[in-house]
Amino acid sequence: MLNRYVKIFLGITIVVTLTIACFQMAFVITDGLVASGNSTIERNEFIQKNLTLWQLGWFNWMLGALGLLTFCIMLLPYIPKSEWRMLGVLLVGLGIVPDIGAEVIFAFVIPHSHRIDPTLANMQLLEMIAMQLTGTLGNGLYNIGGLLLNILLLGNKSLPRNIILAGIPGWFFGFGLSIACAFYAFDVAKFFTATGMVWSTAWMLAIILFVFPQEKTMKVDF
Secondary structure (H helix, E strand, O other): OOOOOHHHHHHHHHHHHHHHEEEEEEEEOOOOOOHHOOOOHHHHHHHHOOHHHHHHHHHHHHHHHHHHHHHHHHHHHOOOOOOHHHHHOOOOOOOHHHHHHHHHHHHHHHHHHHHHHHOOOHHHHHHHHHHEEEEHHHHHHHHHHHHHHHHHOOOOOOOOHHHHOOHHHHHHHHHHHHHHOOOOOOHHHHHHHHHHHHHHHHHHHHHHOOOOHHHHHHHOOO
16 A cells, blocks of 8 residues: 555646646647637647647647546545546546547547548548547546546545535536537636636545545554
8 A cells, every 4th residue: 555655746747737738728739729719720830830749749639548547546445435536536537538539539540630631521521420439428527437536525524524415516627528529619618618627627636635645544544
């Protein structure tokens, strides 16, 4: 088992990684995204001129996906034993498959798709596929699994109830993002992405700072 200091360090690293990934999406690779409103030609030109930054941005989201799963696993000792807690982690783990698959498409397939199809029709198709994989399917599985784990944490009476309850809205913001992506509502998707990521990372940080240091008194699985 990880000692509490390793947990705290690893947890903060995960939060920092997610924060950097969000910053990159909002301010660095924005012009290459469908939600930017730029034309396909403009998006492709941006990607070609900023390929390293583009790929680094998506690489950080891949790390963030793995970090989310790691964080959920670190929550397990604080959740009363049941088959439901493993289901929650399994759903988050399943979400990684389409999510990272989409990020690979964005980072390494789309930048070279114009060589096969100069009309950029394939690029548009790949963007839509990747968006559904990450925004709808992967994000949806993350939020179902995460919400389940969050609710199960309420069964541990030694945890600070206000902090645990505070995490629940973040998962519903995530569901809003999945629905917005499913219907290609980009402006709505941007709202839920920003709100959900800020809320969720703040909640994760609260768990790291106020729960992980007290593992001896708050753990239920010794």
